[in-house]
Amino acid sequence: MGMEIAGLILGTIGAVDLVRAARGPSPSSRRASLIGIIAILLSSAAVGVALQGFTVSGVVLALIAPAFALLWAATMHDDDARAGFVPVLLVGVAVAVSAVIIPTRSDTIELAAGSVPLPLVVLCVGSGLFLVQSSNLIVRTALRREAVDLPDDPPRGRWLWPFASRPADPPADVAPPRPTLRGGRMIGPLERLLIAGLVIAQGYHLIAALVAAKGIVRFPEISRDRDRGTMAEYFLVGSMVSWALSLAVALLIWFGFETYAV
Numbered sequence: 001m002g003m004e005i006a007g008l009i010l011g012t013i014g015a016v017d018l019v020r021a022a023r024g025p026s027p028s029s030r031r032a033s034l035i036g037i038i039a040i041l042l043s044s045a046a047v048g049v050a051l052q053g054f055t056v057s058g059v060v061l062a063l064i065a066p067a068f069a070l071l072w073a074a075t076m077h078d079d080d081a082r083a084g085f086v087p088v089l090l091v092g093v094a095v096a097v098s099a100v101i102i103p104t105r106s107d108t109i110e111l112a113a114g115s116v117p118l119p120l121v122v123l124c125v126g127s128g129l130f131l132v133q134s135s136n137l138i139v140r141t142a143l144r145r146e147a148v149d150l151p152d153d154p155p156r157g158r159w160l161w162p163f164a165s166r167p168a169d170p171p172a173d174v175a176p177p178r179p180t181l182r183g184g185r186m187i188g189p190l191e192r193l194l195i196a197g198l199v200i201a202q203g204y205h206l207i208a209a210l211v212a213a214k215g216i217v218r219f220p221e222i223s224r225d226r227d228r229g230t231m232a233e234y235f236l237v238g239s240m241v242s243w244a245l246s247l248a249v250a251l252l253i254w255f256g257f258e259t260y261a262v
Helices: 003-021 027-052 056-062 064-075 086-100 118-145 184-200 204-224 230-260
Strands: 108-111 114-117
Touching: 003 027, 003 064, 003 086, 003 118, 003 230, 027 056, 027 064, 027 118, 056 064, 064 086, 086 118, 086 230, 114 118, 118 184, 118 230, 184 204, 184 230, 204 230
Parallel strands: none
Antiparallel strands: 108 114
16 A cells, blocks of 8 residues: 555645745745745655655656646646646545555554554655645635635636746835734644544544534624625535545545554
């Protein structure tokens, strides 16, 4: 089972998206982002070679994760997602095929809890990285596909490459907009990580309490939106996609635990 390849695909994509999300509009920030992304791709290939062995097949397998990360970065953006869910489906198929078909190594790593298979560690770390910023992009793509307005949505309509610049800062004589909280970009990843962990730990009653608490917190905001009625759709679409991603990652990790009988 190629658990390490599946973990590298998810982890490389997640790390690249984190670097892209931190990129600013200045040229120096864009250069730093480019250097960071290149370093991530090279590191991913190096780790893949180390895990698979320095052979022709090992090198080919090691290049799978950087290739999918580049494909993802070229098609998934905050302000443009013309490819829709095609990159998501391709990555999902690649991860599933890697986890089920590709042979894996049986190396272990010593942790506080004892000896743990190294591919399983790579899978868990990579899955966690993917649930942070990359999953945010999937949720926002789902909301756009449903024509739900997004708060603080950047301009759309351009095909952006991974290292394209962001909109420049407003002129000095223009009053800056009032600061607004963008807690959803932090709450979403925390929610997905928590739900995935609870699914693996079989804490289903805690998941039910978390879902109920989220509904209670959002209820006043939804009830005020009686004229348009889009806030309920915004909440349901975003939450369902986010929970589905958490469940998919949890099932993948659970499959890894069952494979190694940890």
